Amino acid sequence: MKKPKASSQVDRDTQDFLSKYLKEVKENNAAVFVGAGLSKSAGYVDWSGLLSEVAKGLGLDANRETDLVALAQYHLNSNATNRHHLTQLLIDEFSDLKDPTENHQILARLPVQTFWTTNYDRLIEKALEAGGKRVDAKYTKEQLATTRRGRDAVVYKMHGDIEQPDKAILSKDDYEKYHQTHGPFTTALSGDLVEKTFLFLGFSFTDPNLDFIMSRIRATFTNHQRQHYCIARKRSRNKGEKEAEFQYAKIKQDLVTQDLMRFNIKTIFVDEFSEITVLLKTLEDRYRRRTVFISGSAADYGTWGQAATEDFVAKLSRALIDKDLRITSGFGLGIGGAVVTGAVQQIYSTRQRSVDEQLVLRPFPIGITDTTERQETFTRYRVELIAQAGIAVFIMGNKTVGGSIVTADGMRSEFELAKKSGLYLIPVGASNSMAGDLWNEVMSDFDKCYPGASSSVKKLMSKLGEPTDKPETLLRPLLDLIQNLASGE
Incomplete structure (x- = not known):
C-alpha cells in the first residue's frame, strides 16, 4: 500500500x-x-437481491426501498403470515457453498x-x-x-x-x-x-x-x-x-x-x-512484522566459537522480546537453546508477559524414519511457523553429514518458504555457512528483495555481511534493521 x-x-x-x-x-x-x-x-445476494422477487410480487422495486425488513413483512402480510416462500428463498440463495x-x-x-x-x-x-x-x-x-x-x-x-x-x-x-x-x-x-x-x-x-x-x-x-x-x-x-x-x-x-x-x-x-x-x-x-522467525543450526561454530555464538543469539532473542516483538523458531541444533534462554529470561523479567504469547517453538520430530513422511512433516512445520512471521533472521546453517560439515538444506528450505510468503529476509552473512550464501543472494538482488527500501536498510544489511570474530558487534545493526522493518509503515 x-x-x-x-x-x-x-x-x-x-x-x-x-x-x-x-x-x-x-x-x-x-x-x-x-x-x-x-x-x-x-x-x-444482499438483502436487496434476496427480496427482489418479493418486491415485484408486491408491485415494488427492492432497489428503491430502504426498509427491507418492512418489505419482508409486507410479503408476510399479503400471504396470511405464511413464511414458506421466504424460507425457500433463503434455501435457494444460500445453500450453494x-x-x-x-x-x-x-x-x-x-x-x-x-x-x-x-x-x-x-x-x-x-x-x-x-x-x-x-x-x-x-x-x-x-x-x-x-x-x-x-x-x-x-x-x-x-x-x-x-x-x-x-x-x-x-x-x-x-x-x-x-x-x-x-x-x-x-x-x-x-x-x-x-x-x-x-x-x-x-x-x-x-x-x-x-x-x-x-x-x-x-x-x-x-x-x-x-x-x-x-x-x-x-x-x-x-x-x-x-x-x-x-x-x-x-x-x-x-x-x-x-x-x-x-x-x-x-x-x-x-x-x-x-x-x-x-x-x-x-x-x-x-501484525506479522511484529513476529520474527529465527532460522539457525550449528554443528560447527567456526571462528565465532560456541560460547560467543550462543551469547549472541541469546542477547538477540532477549532484545526482541524487550522490544515487544514475538519470536518463532524450529529449535535448530546448536541455536535453538540460546533462543529459548534469551527469550525466557526477558519474558520472566516482567510480570506483564507470558511465554505462550511471545515465544513459539516447534522442535522438529527427528524420530520419523519414513523419508517421505518426515519430509512432509518438516515442510508443514516450517510453513506453519513462517506463516506467523513477517521477518526472518538466518544464522549460520550447517550440519554434520557422514562426518563432514555441510551447509544446512533445511535453512535453504526455510529461506525459500519465507521468500514465497513475503517475509523480510535477513541473513546474518558474517555467520557464514548457509546464512553467508543467503546474504550474498539477498545483496545481489537487493532491490527485488526490498523494493523501495531506504538507503539505511541496505546499509544495515551490508554490515551484517562484514567479517568479524566477535558476533556481538553485529547486534546493534541487526536490531536496528529489525526495528526499522517492524515499525515501518
Whole structure:
C-alpha cells in the first residue's frame, strides 16, 4: 500500500485506524462484525437481491426501498403470515457453498477470536477452518450456553444460519420478538461492544437490533464508549446518475457518518471496494512484522566459537522480546537453546508477559524414519511457523553429514518458504555457512528483495555481511534493521 500523504485527513484517519486497531489485535481486544456486503463479493445476494422477487410480487422495486425488513413483512402480510416462500428463498440463495473471498481469508489469518455477523452463509466459518482454526458457531440461544473444546474463534450469527432457514430473522415480526427469541444474543453483543474494539465490514447500519443495542450502550456510557471502526466506500457518481441525485446521496452518507460518531464508530473511507482488501492486507502485514522467525543450526561454530555464538543469539532473542516483538523458531541444533534462554529470561523479567504469547517453538520430530513422511512433516512445520512471521533472521546453517560439515538444506528450505510468503529476509552473512550464501543472494538482488527500501536498510544489511570474530558487534545493526522493518509503515 502506498504511504498516505500527511496532508490528507482521510489518510491520517486511515493510518490512525491501522495503528490503533492493530494494538487491539495484539492485545486480544479486537472483534469483527461482518455484514452482507462482504458476502456479496463472494457471489451471494444482499438483502436487496434476496427480496427482489418479493418486491415485484408486491408491485415494488427492492432497489428503491430502504426498509427491507418492512418489505419482508409486507410479503408476510399479503400471504396470511405464511413464511414458506421466504424460507425457500433463503434455501435457494444460500445453500450453494461458495468460497470465501480474500477478505475473509485475511480476517481468518488474524488472531481475532470474536466474529459477529448478520449473514446466514458459512463464509466466515469456512475461512477460519481452512486456516486450521477450530470454530464455535452460535446461531441459537441454546448454543450460547455451550462451549466447543479447544476453540480458536467464536462466530455469533445473530440472525440465524442457513441450516435453520425457517428460524432466520427476516421480518418486522422477527425483529419485534427478538428480545424474546434471541435475548441472550443482545446481552452477549452488548458485552462485546463494551469490552472489545469492533471493525465493521460490509455493514450498512440499518439493522434495528444493532441500533437498539448501540443506543443502550450510548445511554449507559455516554462519553466513555469504546472506539469502533467501519470501512466504507465513499459515494461516487453512478453511470447515468443525475448530479442532483448524486449530491443528495453524498449528503446522506455524510449525515450517516456523523450519526455513527454518536456511538463512537469512526468511518474509514475508501474510493473502491478493492481498497478494503489493501487495507486488510496492510493490517495483516503490520501484525506479522511484529513476529520474527529465527532460522539457525550449528554443528560447527567456526571462528565465532560456541560460547560467543550462543551469547549472541541469546542477547538477540532477549532484545526482541524487550522490544515487544514475538519470536518463532524450529529449535535448530546448536541455536535453538540460546533462543529459548534469551527469550525466557526477558519474558520472566516482567510480570506483564507470558511465554505462550511471545515465544513459539516447534522442535522438529527427528524420530520419523519414513523419508517421505518426515519430509512432509518438516515442510508443514516450517510453513506453519513462517506463516506467523513477517521477518526472518538466518544464522549460520550447517550440519554434520557422514562426518563432514555441510551447509544446512533445511535453512535453504526455510529461506525459500519465507521468500514465497513475503517475509523480510535477513541473513546474518558474517555467520557464514548457509546464512553467508543467503546474504550474498539477498545483496545481489537487493532491490527485488526490498523494493523501495531506504538507503539505511541496505546499509544495515551490508554490515551484517562484514567479517568479524566477535558476533556481538553485529547486534546493534541487526536490531536496528529489525526495528526499522517492524515499525515501518
